[in-house]
Structure formats: C-alpha cells, structure tokens
Amino acid sequence: MRWPGLIQQYREYLPVTNATPMLSLNEGNTPLVPLHSISEELGVELYVKVEGANPTGSFKDRGMVMAVAKAVEEGSKTIICASTGNTSAAAAAYAARAGLRCIIVIPEGKIAMGKLAQAVMYGAEIISIQGNFDQALRIVRDLSENSPITLVNSVNPYRIDGQKTAAFEVCVQLGGRAPDVLAIPVGNAGNITAYWKGFKEYHERHKTGLPEMRGFEAEGAAAIVRNQVIEAPETIATAIRIGNPASWKGAVQAANESNGKIDEVSDQEILEAYTLLARKEGVFAEPGSCASIAGVIKQVRSGEIKKGSKIVAVLTGNGLKDPNIAIEASSIAPVVLPNDEKVVFEHIRGAVLH
Numbered sequence: 001m002r003w004p005g006l007i008q009q010y011r012e013y014l015p016v017t018n019a020t021p022m023l024s025l026n027e028g029n030t031p032l033v034p035l036h037s038i039s040e041e042l043g044v045e046l047y048v049k050v051e052g053a054n055p056t057g058s059f060k061d062r063g064m065v066m067a068v069a070k071a072v073e074e075g076s077k078t079i080i081c082a083s084t085g086n087t088s089a090a091a092a093a094y095a096a097r098a099g100l101r102c103i104i105v106i107p108e109g110k111i112a113m114g115k116l117a118q119a120v121m122y123g124a125e126i127i128s129i130q131g132n133f134d135q136a137l138r139i140v141r142d143l144s145e146n147s148p149i150t151l152v153n154s155v156n157p158y159r160i161d162g163q164k165t166a167a168f169e170v171c172v173q174l175g176g177r178a179p180d181v182l183a184i185p186v187g188n189a190g191n192i193t194a195y196w197k198g199f200k201e202y203h204e205r206h207k208t209g210l211p212e213m214r215g216f217e218a219e220g221a222a223a224i225v226r227n228q229v230i231e232a233p234e235t236i237a238t239a240i241r242i243g244n245p246a247s248w249k250g251a252v253q254a255a256n257e258s259n260g261k262i263d264e265v266s267d268q269e270i271l272e273a274y275t276l277l278a279r280k281e282g283v284f285a286e287p288g289s290c291a292s293i294a295g296v297i298k299q300v301r302s303g304e305i306k307k308g309s310k311i312v313a314v315l316t317g318n319g320l321k322d323p324n325i326a327i328e329a330s331s332i333a334p335v336v337l338p339n340d341e342k343v344v345f346e347h348i349r350g351a352v353l354h
C-alpha cells in the first residue's frame with residue numbers, strides 16, 4: 001500500500017480535525033538500519049533511524065507538515081522561523097507546497113551549504129542576522145507574538161506532535177517493542193521532548209515499553225549538561241550550535257523520567273563517529289546527527305550503556321546537507337590523471353598491488 005504521509009497515517013494520534021488539510025510530501029516511514037560492524041565492535045545491538053531519508057533530508061519534515069497544516073487550517077498566510085538550517089529547509093518546502101509565504105531568520109555564516117541551497121530553491125525570504133540561533137529565535141518569537149505570522153519553531157506544539165511519530169515507527173520497526181536505549185542529538189531540545197512524548201503515548205496504547213532517553217549536546221554548546229546558558233556556543237556541528245535550548249525542561253524531564261541522561265560529546269568525537277559511520281556502515285549523516293553515535297560509543301565504553309543493549313540512535317539529517325565538512329573531514333581526495341586508459345589502468349594496478 002502506498003504510504004500516505006504522516007498526517008493521514010497517524011491521524012488518530014495527532015491534533016487532526018475535519019478541517020485539517022492532508023498536506024504531505026510523503027514524510028515519515030524512514031528506514032531503521034542495523035549497524036552490523038559498529039554493533040559487533042561495541043558488543044551491543046545498534047540501529048539507526050535514518051531521518052535524512054525524509055523529503056527535505058531531516059526529521060524536521062515530521063513536525064513541519066503538522067505545523068504548516070495547522071497554520072493553513074487556522075487561516076494563516078505567512079510562517080516564520082529561526083533556524084540553524086534544517087528547520088528553515090523544511091518550513092520553506094512545506095510553505096511552498098501549501099502556498100504560504102515563508103520567512104526564515106538564520107545566523108550568518110553558520111548554515112551548511114546544502115541547507116541554504118534548499119531555502120533559496122523553495123523560495124523562502126531569507127534574513128541572515130549577525131548573531132546566533134538563540135538570538136534569531138528571540139527575534140522571531142517576539143515578531144510572531146505581535147503580528148499575524150505563525151511561528152513554526154518547535155515551541156509551536158504541533159511541531160512536537162508531528163515529530164513524536166518517529167518514536168511510533170521505531171517501536172513498530174522493532175516488532176512492537178521500544179529499544180532499551182534511544183540516543184539522540186540535542187540542540188534546541190524539541191526532538192528529544194517529542195520522542196519521549198511519542199514513546200509514552202504509544203506505550204499507553206500498545207504496551208511497547210519505554211527506552212532510556214540519552215541525549216547528546218555538543219561540548220561547546222552543552223547548556224543543559226552545564227546547567228547554564230551558553231552565550232557564545234561553538235561547535236563544528238552547526239545544526240546543534242545552540243546555547244539556550246527552548247525545550248530545556250522537556251529534555252531534562254525525558255532524561256529523568258526514563259532513567260536516562262543528557263550528556264555531551266566533543267567535536268573530535270562527533271567527527272570520528274561521522275567518519276566511522278560512513279566508512280564502516282555506508283551511512284552518511286550530517287555531523288550534528290552523529291552526536292548520537294558519538295554518545296553511544298562514549299557511554300558503552302564508560303559502562304553507562306550496558307553491553308548487549310538494544311539501542312536506536314537517531315540520525316537526524318542527511319550527510320549531503322553539509323558537503324564542506326565532509327570534504328574537510330576526509331583524507332581521501334580525487335587523484336587527477338590524464339584522459340588516458342593506460343595511465344588510469346597503471347595507477348589502479350599500482351593501488352591494488354600496494
């Protein structure tokens with residue numbers, strides 16, 4: 001049967017009325033891929049939820065389809081968001097689909113190239129501020145309170161409702177059981193809040209059990225771990241370069257209620273996980289996503305995650321979003337040769353014999 005998209009598929013779990021449009025770009029239904037090599041290495045059963053397979057290449061599509069559908073239902077003509085890139089790509093795409101105007105506010109110079117390319121192609125109006133994500137979010141929150149523009153950041157509760165559906169899928173894909181551990185990157189903390197809500201709601205209806213929620217911030221932006229706002233967050237993982245997460249309380253609650261933890265990983269650990277995932281498993285996810293894998297490696301080694309655990313790590317965005325980091329992080333570069341079969345053959349033979 002053809003996948004109908006999130007709103008249709010999960011309508012009984014979502015704030016859907018007869019007036020809600022069945023907006024969709026066929027988001028959701030993303031693969032759960034077992035990581036054979038890394039699992040064996042760590043002595044655990046590790047899977048990744050590949051959210052980069054969504055229509056705009058990140059998990060944001062799940063929340064955005066719901067938020068934009070409700071904006072249309074409520075008669076809104078314009079949506080606005082602050083973003084480190086993925087939210088803006090999703091907002092721009094669903095606004096285009098629904099015929100709404102879309103305004104995005106981004107931190108200048110800190111948006112991965114692929115995400116910017118998406119925003120321009122989908123026709124968003126782009127404002128680049130000389131500030132960071134937290135400052136951009138403050139501006140759009142104020143603006144939306146004083147004008148008829150709908151805010152579609154994850155402080156919009158419809159975003160959380162849409163995103164919680166990923167937890168449903170994880171339970172179904174594991175044969176009707178939640179994993180022991182759910183590992184997830186944490187930036188503005190909306191997604192960990194959404195997953196926890198999703199696991200709890202699904203458990204209530206289907207007795208699927210609950211995972212330990214383990215969230216990972218980047219070390220240079222680890223506000224929740226440090227229990228203090230970071231005024232000038234820095235990390236190579238620009239997606240999660242956030243120093244004052246809007247859903248801070250939701251993240252702490254998810255970790256506490258589930259017997260989990262909010263932890264941090266360094267840029268070095270993120271880049272190692274990023275490369276390992278691509279080289280050993282054939283899975284290419286953007287750096288921010290790989291905070292989940294880096295976190296699993298860290299906590300299995302420390303013993304916080306037990307050997308033999310069934311773990312799902314969320315890969316929040318597609319590797320193609322950030323081509324510059326990929327090229328910079330790799331020691332492999334193309335070998336330039338003349339257009340001569342013999343020379344190419346000799347080179348490859350040399351490489352094979354090496």
Ligand code: F0G
Binds near residue numbers: 088154188189
């Ligand atoms: N991973 C990726 C690839 C992201 O883009 C984000 C957030 C996160 C993880 C963290 O999710 O904020 O719910 O804790 N990106 C937002 C954006 C901030 O603007 O695209 P979170």
